[in-house]
Amino acid sequence: MTFGAVALFAALTWRLNRRWQVALGTVVLVMASYEGYSRMYTEKHWLTDVISGLMFGPILFLGYAVAVCVLAGRYPAPAAEKAQAVEKAPTVDKAPAVEKAAESAPAAEMAAP
Numbered sequence: 001m002t003f004g005a006v007a008l009f010a011a012l013t014w015r016l017n018r019r020w021q022v023a024l025g026t027v028v029l030v031m032a033s034y035e036g037y038s039r040m041y042t043e044k045h046w047l048t049d050v051i052s053g054l055m056f057g058p059i060l061f062l063g064y065a066v067a068v069c070v071l072a073g074r075y076p077a078p079a080a081e082k083a084q085a086v087e088k089a090p091t092v093d094k095a096p097a098v099e100k101a102a103e104s105a106p107a108a109e110m111a112a113p
Helices: 002-014 018-041 047-072 078-088 095-104
Strands: none
Touching: 002 018, 002 047, 018 047
């Protein structure tokens, strides 16, 4: 998680192109794998602990990365998208429809009894 956070902030700060993003992601993957191996080698964690950490870590990081990117303005927030769509929606003038309905109504219905 820490390696990924540092890589994410580096990518957002320096606006890295796709090639450098892939290189940075590869470095993060290698460092996380090495840390898992070192935890098993020093007998601080079991293999199942390391495997579950390698599965849970990216899921946790994905949520973190999306939140940071939304806050940084890289992705619009879902509520903001809906508000912009409502503002951009064309307005419908209802007056012509009412006039057409009045014109098409039979004269007998319009006459007062």
